[in-house]
Amino acid sequence: MGIFSNIYDEGTLRKIEFLRxxxxxxxxxxxxxxxxxESLQERTYLKGETIFAxxxxxRALFIDFSGKITLTKLNPExxxxxxxAEVAPGEFFGEMALLEEMPRSAGAAAAEExxxxxxxxxxxxxxxxxxxxxxxxxxxxxARILSARLRARTEKASASD
Amino acid sequence: MLDKNFKTLAQFLLPALLVLxxxxxAVQAGGAxxxxxxSAALAYLxxxxxxxxxxxxxxxxxxxxxxxxxxxxxxxxxxYLLVLFLSFEMESLRETWPLYARQLEAFVxxxxxxxxxxxxxxxxxxxxxxxxxxxxxxxxxxxxxxxMLSLLFLVxxxxxxxxxxxxxxIDYILDHIPARHSEIVLHVTSRIDESLGNYLRGILTEAxxxxxxxxxxxxxxxxxxxxxxxxxxxxxxxxxYLGAFVGAALASVVAYFQFGTFLAVFKVLAFFAGIRFFDxxxxxxxxxxxxxxxxxxxxxxxxxxxxxxxxxxxxxxxxPVTCIIKETLAIAIELQETEFQWKPAPEPTRISxxxx
Numbered sequence: 040m041g042i043f044s045n046i047y048d049e050g051t052l053r054k055i056e057f058l059r060x061x062x063x064x065x066x067x068x069x070x071x072x073x074x075x076x077e078s079l080q081e082r083t084y085l086k087g088e089t090i091f092a093x094x095x096x097x098r099a100l101f102i103d104f105s106g107k108i109t110l111t112k113l114n115p116e117x118x119x120x121x122x123x124a125e126v127a128p129g130e131f132f133g134e135m136a137l138l139e140e141m142p143r144s145a146g147a148a149a150a151e152e153x154x155x156x157x158x159x160x161x162x163x164x165x166x167x168x169x170x171x172x173x174x175x176x177x178x179x180x181x182a183r184i185l186s187a188r189l190r191a192r193t194e195k196a197s198a199s200d
Numbered sequence: 201m202l203d204k205n206f207k208t209l210a211q212f213l214l215p216a217l218l219v220l221x222x223x224x225x226a227v228q229a230g231g232a233x234x235x236x237x238x239s240a241a242l243a244y245l246x247x248x249x250x251x252x253x254x255x256x257x258x259x260x261x262x263x264x265x266x267x268x269x270x271x272x273x274x275x276x277x278x279x280y281l282l283v284l285f286l287s288f289e290m291e292s293l294r295e296t297w298p299l300y301a302r303q304l305e306a307f308v309x310x311x312x313x314x315x316x317x318x319x320x321x322x323x324x325x326x327x328x329x330x331x332x333x334x335x336x337x338x339x340x341x342x343x344x345x346x347x348m349l350s351l352l353f354l355v356x357x358x359x360x361x362x363x364x365x366x367x368x369x370i371d372y373i374l375d376h377i378p379a380r381h382s383e384i385v386l387h388v389t390s391r392i393d394e395s396l397g398n399y400l401r402g403i404l405t406e407a408x409x410x411x412x413x414x415x416x417x418x419x420x421x422x423x424x425x426x427x428x429x430x431x432x433x434x435x436x437x438x439x440x441y442l443g444a445f446v447g448a449a450l451a452s453v454v455a456y457f458q459f460g461t462f463l464a465v466f467k468v469l470a471f472f473a474g475i476r477f478f479d480x481x482x483x484x485x486x487x488x489x490x491x492x493x494x495x496x497x498x499x500x501x502x503x504x505x506x507x508x509x510x511x512x513x514x515x516x517x518x519x520p521v522t523c524i525i526k527e528t529l530a531i532a533i534e535l536q537e538t539e540f541q542w543k544p545a546p547e548p549t550r551i552s553x554x555x556x
Binding site for chain 2: 048140
């Protein structure tokens with residue numbers, strides 16, 4: 040048992056368990072999540088570090104693994120970045136980057152030391168090619184999430200009219 | 201304003217000086233850097249295997265040690281089998297070599313005599329003397345390769361530590377650049393890794409499949425030295441288009457001297473033409489589907505440039521380096537289009553249709 044715990048990295052198991060709870064990967068088996076983890080890039084941001092600025096070209100989807108992230112929007116009148124939302128562990132943002140490389144509509148900064156997983160478009164394409172079942176699940180979840188966010192925005196816009 | 205510009209310049213000064221010093225050291229160290237480059241390339245090829253175990257929960261150290269143990273055992277088995285096969289063939293070559301050498305000499309002398317009779321101006325070519333010089337240069341060439349054997353021990357040793365380090369160098373660089381640029385740096389490295397990795401894994405698989413087909417075919421045709429020829433074909437297949445041509449040339453010569461008829465040569469040529477078509481129509485479209493596409497003209501240019509710059513190792517590294525250059529250029533053009541918006545992105549559909 041001692042030798043096994045020496046060889047085995049408990050952190051990996053924690054990461055797989057974490058990915059199971061992410062809505063984007065809902066419906067993917069635990070075994071297949073290994074391939075998803077293989078495609079993700081890990082990165083740690085220190086408190087106050089800018090993850091990306093508003094207007095930067097988006098290239099990856101970010102999944103918050105630990106720590107809080109603040110999304111900000113520039114106020115054109117004051118020229119200052121104002122908080123828009125706070126992202127907690129288990130939540131993700133920047134999913135539009137997986138579909139098209141367009142300027143980010145908001146900025147993101149680490150509110151505390153934060154660990155994120157990044158999914159790049161090339162890696163998603165690679166998953167779609169090598170493991171179509173996983174790719175299809177992610178693509179359909181992505182479409183559902185985008186549709187829900189678009190609906191919420193449209194309803195908010197019609198309510199304010 | 202001037203002060204701000206100076207500060208901006210000053211922060212790049214130290215990294216630029218360090219890079220220049222590193223390049224100077226690499227140029228001065230010359231041959232000593234070479235095993236390091238080879239080790240880095242080997243580590244890059246082996247890394248997906250280590251990563252395979254890492255994402256399944258095995259600590260990197262144990263994954264690397266396990267990989268080395270498994271690779272060592274596999275290598276020992278392959279070397280044993282090769283020695284077994286090759287020793288028979290080498291023994292037979294040693295016995296039959298004087299006969300083959302006489303046949304070869306007679307063939308070249310006969311050909312030379314015919315050519316000189318028909319076309320007297322060809323006597324200037326002096327083929328017999330050239331052939332003797334070529335045969336005499338053979339052992340010297342083989343002896344010249346002996347120092348490379350030290351690489352067989354040095355490269356795996358350095359590779360072990362490079363593999364243990366993992367992506368440490370990239371992480372270190374990312375930790376020392378503004379955090380905002382991490383996304384673009386990782387985007388560029390993952391793009392290059394994706395296409396280069398696919399190319400390298402593809403070409404290794406292709407070379408192995410061609411080796412297996414060539415070995416089986418040559419054994420079935422009863423050609424002597426089938427395993428030695430198949431190994432040379434396998435290695436030369438790492439250079440695009442070369443494998444089948446080298447195989448056809450070598451096996452034709454052996455077939456001619458073994459059977460003494462052009463029918464045997466024709467069979468060998470037909471077999472290797474079959475391999476070439478199978479490679480072009482079935483293997484490459486499947487294996488190299490997601491790799492960088494390189495134009496044959498670019499490949500030939502890259503191989504020639506590689507030979508000029510670094511001899512045989514220049515040829516080996518020419519195609520991977522060309523892949524990196526091509527992908528970097530493609531990314532640079534894309535960056536110009538997205539970052540500086542040279543041209544508007546095409547709309548996937550008429551976006552004025554309202555959301556329903």
